[in-house]
Amino acid sequence: MARFLIIEDNPANLELVRYLLEHAGHRVDGAVDGLDGVAAAAAMTPDLVICDLQLPLLDGYGVLRVLRVLPAYARLPIVAVTAFSMPDDRKNVMLAGFDGYLSKPIEPEMFVEFIEAFLPSTLRLQALSRQVEGH
Amino acid sequence: MKADAITPLASDFPDAIVVLTPDGQVAHWSSGAQVAFGYSAEEAIGRVFDDLVVPVDRAVEQRKMLIDTLAGGIIAYESVRRRKDGSLLYVDVTTKVLDAADGETPCILSAEKDVTRIKVLRDAKLMEARFRDLLESTPDGIVMANPTGHIVIANTQAERLFGYDPGELRGRSVDLLLPERFRRAHVGHRSNYFLQPRKRSMGSGLDLAGLRKDGTEFPIEISLSPLRTEESEFVMSAIRDISERKSFEHALREKNVELANANQAKDRFLASMSHELRTPLNAIIGFTGTLLMKLPGPLTGDQDKQLRTVQTNARHLLALINDLLDVAKIEAGKVELKIEAVDCREVVEEAVATLRQHAEGKNLQLIVELPDSAVILQTDKRALSQIVLNLVGNAIKFTEAGSVRLRLSRRSRNGSDTNTLIDVQDTGIGIPQEDQARLFSAFSRVGIPHAKTPEGTGLGLHLSQKLAGLLDGEISVVSGNCTGSTFTLTLRGR
Numbered sequence: 342m343a344r345f346l347i348i349e350d351n352p353a354n355l356e357l358v359r360y361l362l363e364h365a366g367h368r369v370d371g372a373v374d375g376l377d378g379v380a381a382a383a384a385m386t387p388d389l390v391i392c393d394l395q396l397p398l399l400d401g402y403g404v405l406r407v408l409r410v411l412p413a414y415a416r417l418p419i420v421a422v423t424a425f426s427m428p429d430d431r432k433n434v435m436l437a438g439f440d441g442y443l444s445k446p447i448e449p450e451m452f453v454e455f456i457e458a459f460l461p462s463t464l465r466l467q468a469l470s471r472q473v474e475g476h
Numbered sequence: 477m478k479a480d481a482i483t484p485l486a487s488d489f490p491d492a493i494v495v496l497t498p499d500g501q502v503a504h505w506s507s508g509a510q511v512a513f514g515y516s517a518e519e520a521i522g523r524v525f526d527d528l529v530v531p532v533d534r535a536v537e538q539r540k541m542l543i544d545t546l547a548g549g550i551i552a553y554e555s556v557r558r559r560k561d562g563s564l565l566y567v568d569v570t571t572k573v574l575d576a577a578d579g580e581t582p583c584i585l586s587a588e589k590d591v592t593r594i595k596v597l598r599d600a601k602l603m604e605a606r607f608r609d610l611l612e613s614t615p616d617g618i619v620m621a622n623p624t625g626h627i628v629i630a631n632t633q634a635e636r637l638f639g640y641d642p643g644e645l646r647g648r649s650v651d652l653l654l655p656e657r658f659r660r661a662h663v664g665h666r667s668n669y670f671l672q673p674r675k676r677s678m679g680s681g682l683d684l685a686g687l688r689k690d691g692t693e694f695p696i697e698i699s700l701s702p703l704r705t706e707e708s709e710f711v712m713s714a715i716r717d718i719s720e721r722k723s724f725e726h727a728l729r730e731k732n733v734e735l736a737n738a739n740q741a742k743d744r745f746l747a748s749m750s751h752e753l754r755t756p757l758n759a760i761i762g763f764t765g766t767l768l769m770k771l772p773g774p775l776t777g778d779q780d781k782q783l784r785t786v787q788t789n790a791r792h793l794l795a796l797i798n799d800l801l802d803v804a805k806i807e808a809g810k811v812e813l814k815i816e817a818v819d820c821r822e823v824v825e826e827a828v829a830t831l832r833q834h835a836e837g838k839n840l841q842l843i844v845e846l847p848d849s850a851v852i853l854q855t856d857k858r859a860l861s862q863i864v865l866n867l868v869g870n871a872i873k874f875t876e877a878g879s880v881r882l883r884l885s886r887r888s889r890n891g892s893d894t895n896t897l898i899d900v901q902d903t904g905i906g907i908p909q910e911d912q913a914r915l916f917s918a919f920s921r922v923g924i925p926h927a928k929t930p931e932g933t934g935l936g937l938h939l940s941q942k943l944a945g946l947l948d949g950e951i952s953v954v955s956g957n958c959t960g961s962t963f964t965l966t967l968r969g970r
Contacts (some may be wrong), residue, residue, distance in 0.1 A: 357766070364771050395751065411533035424754035427747055427801075428812075444795060449765030452926040 343464045345369045346387035348378030365453045375399025394423040418459040488845045490897040492588040514560030524797045529557040545571040565592045596626040626674040655687045695722045799935035806942045817892035820851040827864040841879035863940045871902035878903030901962040907955040910954040916941040
């Protein structure tokens with residue numbers, strides 16, 4: 342089990358990601374704006390952050406910058422999941438320093454596996470062994 | 477006679493009276509000198525006379541005259557001086573060695589008379605006689621000035637341009653025609669110009685302005701040409717009022733900014749539209765997926781079937797959004813092609829690998845004919861793949877039984893040029909002649925008599941044809957009723 346923080350302002354999409362990850366046995370916290378997201382990250386120290394880009398108060402790039410300057414979160418995996426899907430968007434996201442990029446709409450069948458690949462290695466092994474058992 | 481002995485006499489004299497030491501320093505400076513050259517006695521005394529008022533191009537002459545004076549006693553000559561403000565004046569000079577007391581070095585007395593006005597009027601008279609008729613015949617304003625920057629002739633067009641009465645400009649400084657901020661630079665321009673006169677335009681690339689008599693400014697363009705006569709050297713300026721052109725340029729610039737803004741607004745609109753449409757689709761496709769994955773629990777057969785219909789339609793909507801964005805990008809010229817050496821065989825093989833399962837699912841034969849050697853083309857691989865996938869996908873979609881045949885070939889056109897062709901031939905229902913013209917329009921949906929499901933976006937061929945155009949190619953079709961269709965992508969170049 343890993344602890345995920347999802348920063349997403351659209352309630353339906355927050356619910357979707359939460360549902361998929363919880364169903365895979367993970368613990369999930371949600372935040373609906375960028376500032377809330379940074380505060381939640383500090384409070385719960387997640388294993389991985391899933392972050393929308395267009396967010397109220399502080400956008401996804403801002404969240405990334407704030408978390409990256411704090412030594413405790415410098416190596417925290419942060420994956421952008423965004424409806425911005427122009428060719429430049431992926432490049433901008435990766436150049437900004439996100440660990441991964443996924444464009445919406447997400448494929449629910451592949452989502453959990455895709456996200457788990459960004460987990461720190463010990464947690465990833467756990468997740469993999471669970472996937473193998475499940476099959 | 478000592479230098480200070482001449483003071484009472486010189487102070488009333490209108491000409492410039494200057495006493496120089498043998499090494500050229502100013503020892504006495506009369507009030508006439510102050511009027512003529514603009515420097516006060518305090519400013520001038522002790523300075524080297526040449527540095528103070530002798531223009532660079534007259535320095536050699538001046539030195540020679542002083543040497544001659546020291547040798548011969550009295551010399552008279554005509555020369556040019558530079559005032560403190562940079563303007564030039566003509567002077568008639570008489571120099572004389574002052575007798576020195578025993579043991580003292582002799583000084584030089586120089587009496588300099590400002591003859592600018594007389595000289596300019598004399599030049600003007602000469603030039604008028606020669607050039608007036610010629611100058612009146614040109615549409616441009618022409619101003620002719622002597623090396624000191626005084627106007628010798630201005631034609632009627634120039635007088636009108638700057639708002640002066642006939643003859644009013646003669647003898648005045650050309651600086652009068654320029655706004656204050658250009659004058660200093662202009663004096664420099666002019667002195668340099670006379671050192672190396674040649675025809676050229678002045679202020680090309682600069683925004684020059686003319687100054688009218690009433691103080692208003694207007695944009696001008698000046699072209700300068702040297703004019704040498706036996707008396708002197710003149711510079712002829714052809715002046716053109718470019719207000720109209722400037723206002724056109726301004727309007728054009730504003731229009732361009734407007735267009736750029738509109739373009740940016742369109743880009744922003746497309747990006748936001750894409751974002752806003754994807755956000756709700758994420759929830760629709762996502763939750764349909766979780767239900768179909770049976771994560772919340774088992775489904776009845778009907779539930780499963782209906783959810784698959786939702787999923788298919790949602791995916792179709794997504795494909796439509798993607799295609800529309802592609803079309804918009806092509807039309808806005810925003811597609812960045814990555815032109816490189818591409819082996820077309822690879823592109824065809826990849827497309828076949830992607831769609832083989834789909835064809836086999838419909839029991840269609842997928843036949844590929846490739847040349848033995850590589851078919852290398854300078855093109856964009858992604859765009860080419862997209863076209864081939866679209867053509868093969870369509871062929872499979874509209875063929876109920878039989879085969880889809882892919883052929884890659886090269887055909888030389890009138891000897892030298894070689895075209896690369898990709899034919900996609902199906903054994904489908906064919907496309908009636910009358911529908912073939914509309915085939916490549918957006919949303920035309922021809923040849924689907926009883927389409928049951930919303931397969932395809934109606935943009936595929938439209939998009940492929942546009943992409944082919946970007947790759948310097950085109951898609952053509954040959955089809956008859958019931959005999960199947962052959963779509964051919966022809967790419968020019970190597």
